[in-house]
Amino acid sequence: MSIPVPFKSKYVGQSVKRVEDPVLLTGRARHIDDLEFPGMLHVAFLRSPHAHAKIISFDVSAASALPGVECVLTGAELKEETRPLNTMPGIASGWSGYAMAADKVRYAGEAVAAVAATSRYIAEDAAELIQVEYEILDAVVDPEQAALPESALVYENQESNVLFERNYTYGEPDRAMKEADLVVRENYRFPRVSGNPLETVGVIARWDSVADELTCWTNTQSPGGSIRGSFVNPPGRDQITAQPHGGSFGTKMGALLKYEITAALLSRLCDGRHVKYIEDRMEHLLASSTHAWDRRYEAEFGFTSDGRCTVMKVRLLNDVGSSCENSAPSMCWKPLVMLTGPYKVQHFEYDMAAVVTNKTPEGAYRGYGVPPHTLVIERLMDKAAVALGMDAAEIRQHNFIQPDEFPYKTPTGTEYDSGDYPAVLQLALEKANYEGLKAEQQRRRDEGRLVGLSVVFGIEPGGVWAMTGPFRDWLGGMGAINPESAAISISAEGTFDVELFYALEGQGQPTFATQIIADYFGVTMESVRVSQSDARNPAPSMGPAGSRQAVVLTFALIGAADKLAARLIRVASNLLQTPADQLEIADGSVQLKGGQGPTLPLGQIAATMTFRPDLLPDEIEGNPQVTYTWRANRPVDTEGSPYLSYANACHVALVEVDRATGQTSIERYVIADDCGTRLNPAMVEGQVQGGVAQGIGATLFEEYVYDEYGQPQSVTFADYLMPSIYEVPMTEKHAFVTPSPLTALGVKGTGEGAIHVTPAAIFCAVNDALAPLGVELEHANAKPERVWQLIQQAANI
Amino acid sequence: MKPVAFKYLKPATVEEATAFLAEYGSEAKILAGGQSMMPMLSMRIARPSVLVDINEIAELTYIRAADDAVAIGSVTRQRRLGDDDLVAEQVPVLASALKCMSHPQIQNRGTVVGSICHGDPAAELPAVAIALGAELTACSQAGTRTIPVAEFYRGYYRNILEPDELVSEVNFPAMLPGCGWSVVEISRRHGDLALAGVASLVAFAGEEIDHVRIACFGLGKAAHRLVDAESLLKGQRTSSELFQEVASLVSSSVKPMDDSHASAEYRRALAAELTQRSLFEAIERAKQGAAS
């Protein structure tokens, strides 16, 4: 593989070991729960047992009287001091409650009161003693019913439970559908799932009234925020700092806000003592405002008789749960940037509606809404292939955007940067021995076994650089830039310190930052140290989200390195009495281009800047440290693409469904993917394998189930089934590299690609297994009993 | 997820333990490996005011030969079932049960007796113990008594122990020579408690089934024997028709429950399938045993 790098690459492109692992694996990272402060109090919440109920009264007398309890705060009291949780800027307000329920509860598990006590044990004892009188209301559980006029209202101030409806039409879908030779349609359901990082969310708040300052230590994924605006009487200033965290997958974005507000208020009420709240696992599963993609789809695609897809119509009904307290319902919009997937389709209708129900609020999840959309596209491609007597691979090849068509403008105005989809598909087929698998499938089918084979393809928007294009709609028509920064300094010893402006999350950015900076300056990785700031005094950063860090941080690092290099060369030029344009940096020194003549070690230059600035002319800045903030040089307020790169992948899965039990076992799983330049192939594979695990989770195991009263049935890990190492096969991964022309080093995003495609791969394979029976699974979670029921149905036909 | 306050007692001998139990009666709960007890405490499902931790009672950690049986002390960890020679020789079905159960980390703490006492309806060991005809030794200050595991359960997570009693030992009769065995189950993930499961023991006299024990788990309020199914098989030659008959009898006689993982109807279907799988496997093993 050749990497389009502006330097000699010794480390970049290699699977070097991750530099952050020793700290993480030996438990030395300082996570939020590791922080202790003198006199710190601990919070426990009382949570509503009802999905929908009016709160008539609170009685906290017994709880307040318990020794060790410092403060009991009810939702009603909190309401007097705070403002409703943020809603999405582009959506009318009034679709969320407060950090705790004040007048009515809208989901089982919603906090109604909080206790601050000298230990979590006492706080939990006290929470049990709080008496709340409820008047139970009809729970709104089914999203389709929720949209009907006769439904009970989750928000009485609104006219219905419909949060928003949008229709995006491109081309002439109605006409195209009429003219289609073949129309395939189906309804799908995607299960309510969520990220489940090892570490749940946590916050420590200190509201110092004397200094008029609020500090929150958190494990937020999004650095640099402020929560002052949440208070009726806000502190003079506030700081939200981020500790290293044990994974996020989106769960540590908006979900923290309600806990930050409550802990802050408790701290103020307790004379500025530190107040800690760590969400426990049951609270995470029950009430973390992180459930995602509870979606129903009606989809209809039109094809020509020779298998060309001419039109796609997708209607989405999204159950956002009880509020849009963070911007998660915007996950409905993300598919707009890859609406037709890898296929050339000009006519499209995307019709979306989101409703509120009495369930846990929706939150961000890795993939941000693309995985269910990909599943719908891929399954309907399969259905068309069957109807037309084509092979699954063939119909895809037939519809792909071709390599010579990049940059490719999609109907929504998004621009795909680069790729070679036919080659990626071909690579996957070859590595999987597709023809062999098909023969094997036929052999076993002849024995009456249910064997399924899928070939699916997906697009991964990466490197989100701005809230532009289709995203402007939910920002109320505004665009916004998502910058990223890096700082580099060099010491007199010639070692480099690199600073990133968000907390350690685990994906491996410190490692590729080390690789890039070491290569750039021609030094060893050992002479580069990366630290991640707690965002106290941040340079602009959005942090990890939207498959962006490999793209945007690479830009920021190289920008910072260029800036530092220019300064070092300037100093060297002065010291060596040689024009700067004749000098270059190589092997940790400044030397004459071409390698002849004297060299000056970079450390010595830094030493001169620091200790002998008198040797330098005044106009040279004597600081061997630079900070660089990257932002894309593109207009924001356009219809353009919010993402810079569009990675792509083909997954081939072979599964067998047990006729007697409905259980699916995965036998082969082959992936070919093109995420452009691979800064560290092992880390790419780690991202892919993890995404596969989450995709398998969503389609075979995980599901937040609610009963007809809105009672959650999945509040422990015995009921919300995370796949383990036994359930997730080690996939066979193969790389295809088309460097992106739009990014530094040609990288594309890679954090979300596998979770985008895996649900489709499993779902299509299970359906292919069931095909001989003439039954079809519509629910994307192929829980054994669901599949078994279909098999029974087939037996009774 | 923090337990309510409790008094924590750590007896060093059975005598001390039974004295504590006599003193605190139903206020007290026994803590063995804690693999079910700790979650119940943390979720405040169990709210004892006294916890009697038996882990330090050295005299209760053993696996030893008894008269035609293997005796296992109540602090012995489940993991030992997988690596003990005596178990492998005399009651190999226990090692098969372990393979279906949880994960090594849990087996390293969880005790054999704790699993039987806890009596999760979907747990493997109670069913296997019943199939084997195992007995528990319960002791209190008043003395000791022997309780067949088959008579131990009284409905969902209930057993007949008195509040002052501690189980000190489980005694598994050695399997008959040439006896084939099988423990099969369907669980959502590897190591999960079963949606349904069947354990069986089969020995032949010539071509005919001479001895058969079948017990099921996950298919009712507690693990139990399937006596009617056994009667259909006893004295018979094997045939797929017979197995089908047995399977449908089992499927219609068990009384499984609905929950968010599986409906009763589905569990019944699994019962039929698992009965057949279990019998096939046990017979296969019996035949191999006879051949070797």
Ligand SMILES: Cc1cc2nc3c(=O)[nH]c(=O)nc-3n(C[C@H](O)[C@H](O)[C@H](O)COP(=O)(O)OP(=O)(O)OC[C@H]3O[C@@H](n4cnc5c(N)ncnc54)[C@H](O)[C@@H]3O)c2cc1C
């Ligand atoms: C992730 C996970 C997966 C699991 N999977 C399985 C599985 O697949 N199959 C399975 O069977 N189990 C499974 N379990 C449960 C596990 O096997 C428990 O260890 C077992 O049920 C209890 O044994 P223990 O020694 O841990 O007892 P404890 O948890 O300490 O006690 C359990 C109960 O038994 C009582 N008790 C314990 N010892 C005695 C005694 N000597 N006398 C009287 N009463 C006593 C206690 O008072 C308590 O009520 C799983 C557990 C976990 C956490």
